[in-house]
Amino acid sequence: MERVARLTNLEVAAILFEVADLLEIKGVRFKPYAYRRVAQAIETIPEDIANVAREGRLDEIPGVGKSIAEKIQEIIETGDLAYLESLREELPEGVPDLTRIEGIGPKRALILSRDLGIRSIDDLEAAAKAGRVRDLPGFGEKTEQNILAGIQMSRLAGKRHLLGHILPIAQDIERRLSALKVVGQVSLAGSLRRRKETVGDLDILATSTRPEEVMEVFATLPGVSRVLLRGPTKTSVVLETGLQVDLRVVEDGQYGAALQYFTGSKEHNIALRKLAIARNWRLSEYELSDLATGRVIAGEDEAGIYEALGLSWIPPELREDRGEIEAAQAGALPDLIEYGSVRGDLHVHTIWSEGNHSIEEMAEAAGALGYEYIAICDHAETLHIARGLSPERLADQMHEIERINRAAGDGFTILTGTECNIGMDGRIDLPDGVLADLDVVVASVHSGFKQPEREMTERVIAAMHNDHVDIIGHPTGRILLSREPYQIDLAAVFEVAATLGVLMEINAFPGRLDLSDVHCRLARDFGLRLSLGSDAHRRENLRYMEFGVATARRGWLSADDVVNTRSLGDLRRVLRS
Numbered sequence: 001m002e003r004v005a006r007l008t009n010l011e012v013a014a015i016l017f018e019v020a021d022l023l024e025i026k027g028v029r030f031k032p033y034a035y036r037r038v039a040q041a042i043e044t045i046p047e048d049i050a051n052v053a054r055e056g057r058l059d060e061i062p063g064v065g066k067s068i069a070e071k072i073q074e075i076i077e078t079g080d081l082a083y084l085e086s087l088r089e090e091l092p093e094g095v096p097d098l099t100r101i102e103g104i105g106p107k108r109a110l111i112l113s114r115d116l117g118i119r120s121i122d123d124l125e126a127a128a129k130a131g132r133v134r135d136l137p138g139f140g141e142k143t144e145q146n147i148l149a150g151i152q153m154s155r156l157a158g159k160r161h162l163l164g165h166i167l168p169i170a171q172d173i174e175r176r177l178s179a180l181k182v183v184g185q186v187s188l189a190g191s192l193r194r195r196k197e198t199v200g201d202l203d204i205l206a207t208s209t210r211p212e213e214v215m216e217v218f219a220t221l222p223g224v225s226r227v228l229l230r231g232p233t234k235t236s237v238v239l240e241t242g243l244q245v246d247l248r249v250v251e252d253g254q255y256g257a258a259l260q261y262f263t264g265s266k267e268h269n270i271a272l273r274k275l276a277i278a279r280n281w282r283l284s285e286y287e288l289s290d291l292a293t294g295r296v297i298a299g300e301d302e303a304g305i306y307e308a309l310g311l312s313w314i315p316p317e318l319r320e321d322r323g324e325i326e327a328a329q330a331g332a333l334p335d336l337i338e339y340g341s342v343r344g345d346l347h348v349h350t351i352w353s354e355g356n357h358s359i360e361e362m363a364e365a366a367g368a369l370g371y372e373y374i375a376i377c378d379h380a381e382t383l384h385i386a387r388g389l390s391p392e393r394l395a396d397q398m399h400e401i402e403r404i405n406r407a408a409g410d411g412f413t414i415l416t417g418t419e420c421n422i423g424m425d426g427r428i429d430l431p432d433g434v435l436a437d438l439d440v441v442v443a444s445v446h447s448g449f450k451q452p453e454r455e456m457t458e459r460v461i462a463a464m465h466n467d468h469v470d471i472i473g474h475p476t477g478r479i480l481l482s483r484e485p486y487q488i489d490l491a492a493v494f495e496v497a498a499t500l501g502v503l504m505e506i507n508a509f510p511g512r513l514d515l516s517d518v519h520c521r522l523a524r525d526f527g528l529r530l531s532l533g534s535d536a537h538r539r540e541n542l543r544y545m546e547f548g549v550a551t552a553r554r555g556w557l558s559a560d561d562v563v564n565t566r567s568l569g570d571l572r573r574v575l576r577s
Helices: 009-025 031-044 049-054 066-078 082-090 106-116 121-129 141-157 163-178 211-219 252-263 266-278 302-308 324-329 359-368 391-408 453-464 490-500 517-525 539-554 568-576
Strands: 186-189 202-207 224-230 234-239 244-250 281-283 288-290 296-298 344-348 373-376 413-421 440-444 503-507 530-533
Touching: 009 031, 009 066, 009 082, 009 106, 031 066, 049 066, 106 121, 121 141, 163 186, 163 202, 163 211, 163 244, 163 539, 186 252, 202 252, 211 224, 211 234, 211 244, 244 252, 252 266, 252 296, 252 302, 266 281, 266 324, 288 302, 296 302, 344 359, 344 413, 344 440, 344 503, 344 530, 344 539, 359 373, 359 391, 359 539, 391 413, 453 490, 490 503, 490 517, 503 539, 517 539, 530 539
Parallel strands: 202 244, 344 373, 373 413, 413 440, 503 530
Antiparallel strands: 186 202, 224 234, 234 244, 281 288, 288 296
């Protein structure tokens, strides 16, 4: 019997997401939400889904009933799903692929297939470039241009991976290599070490006196689908996720120079090499040396490279040639926020709206992470797809939170909150009387993403003038590798926010990381304070905070710039002010 390759949690989730998409295209109600909920849960659980199934615990995953459990079992055992194949056959060729392009929903995909005979993304691109799409009912020239932009983003997405999806995989490889007796030092390098929001491939660096043994283990690690290159000091493999991973083994004396070089960025390295050349030195992946004498100046450790060049050590997150060299020369690098400095999560969802766990379960998981508080910010009622809360249900939730807090006593506090919606005119979808009773009010744009820049900017500024709004959630609305940010003049928004004392959110959910690092730094320049929120929809998502902190660090932010590095008492004073 042929052995079926074991699918990762992400691959199992992807099959269920596609089922949801195809059901939605067919116009089926309710079921798409059920499949997406389960897919999201599988995507984020820390355990291997195959192990969960083998132990008969699929029913412990929120939303998994008998029917979906059987389908998950089939996917795990066969690597495929007959139900998905039947759904694909019921639809015109290419329609499911078309719906993956931003701006093309099920109805538009069917029109494109029926009226223009489009069967692929390439067909769609050719038709749009020829101006044939704009004449279809309900499309137009602007939609045609948006489709072309969406196609470009879709192709980019095929070459990049989300930081939040890749980092756990990379850290597992790092742990396995570190456990080898023949390995001295191991470090992740490249854009992953710099914690860029998306990653093209993965670089790992190690030291060993017996590199052949290290390469043998690396090439046969679980999850490796094929070996691209096998050498004594470098091996390249492709994982089942499609990610390419390169491992280099160097000598101990070269480790610091190699780590600096392979961490990058390219622009940062060029700037460092210019400093070396000015001293008649050479900086390479092996060492920093004197060109005149050949003397090795540094190379064993990374800090020694920077010190020899007259710089303080520069954290990897800053190495983008955005002024960090000059700041290091002047001794003016920021005191970056630390990964363990966040004391609470200010954006958490529960089963009261579209979350997967109860208030108590989310609070318990947050406490286990060492947090002092969380803010429950379930959606407000106009976001029907997320089962948003009416004022009456929100009042019930507030009473429930009060009850839980009383029972828990001191040491951990659940804050009442909401993620309300910013309407097209900037109005908030909950009455002021309700908002006034909440501890935290996050206001976010969830619709009307195609508004012109001026209107969108005025819309968000209008929302900030509501006295009860504390935080603007995911301020550009982007979905990484899927949806571009909406058009908005953030400088204008930041200027008003600084005057009103409104916080900007860094949404730590891996698919958002919004604000971006560049916009975080711009907010800092305006004197703004920011908040960090995981946007957690289940317990495991609370750990996404790490990615938000990474974005804050890339944005040159210190702990003082982020309000939820403060104690609960200090946080309350900030929110009141």
